[in-house]
Amino acid sequence: DKMLDGIDALRHAKLTTARDQLKVLLGLLINDASLDANNMTRDEMTSTCNLAERITGLADEAFNTVARREDKVSAVKIAVIAIAARGCFDHRPEFIALQFR
Numbered sequence: 748d749k750m751l752d753g754i755d756a757l758r759h760a761k762l763t764t765a766r767d768q769l770k771v772l773l774g775l776l777i778n779d780a781s782l783d784a785n786n787m788t789r790d791e792m793t794s795t796c797n798l799a800e801r802i803t804g805l806a807d808e809a810f811n812t813v814a815r816r817e818d819k820v821s822a823v824k825i826a827v828i829a830i831a832a833r834g835c836f837d838h839r840p841e842f843i844a845l846q847f848r
Contacts (some may be wrong), residue, residue: 758812760782765825772798772832799833
């Protein structure tokens with residue numbers, strides 16, 4: 748039983764990390780007025796977008812690792828929210844310019 752619990756914990760590690768990182772991302776976007784998408788510096792914008800991309804990657808890996816359907820649904824939800832958060836910047840000229848550096 749302990750071995751199965753350990754395997755289950757490993758399967759959920761990326762999902763848990765993605766969930767925790769999503770909380771950080773949402774905290775940056777929602778709670779911190781200094782990181783309003785319209786007032787962000789290039790470095791803040793790049794850092795926030797990179798975090799969203801890492802979360803999407805973790806959620807994708809989690810989807811392919813976890814076994815339970817509920818966990819797969821959670822991974823998809825996390826990825827969708829991270830993609831949407833990153834989408835806050837896709838229309839901004841400063842962000843578009845960063846993509847071509």
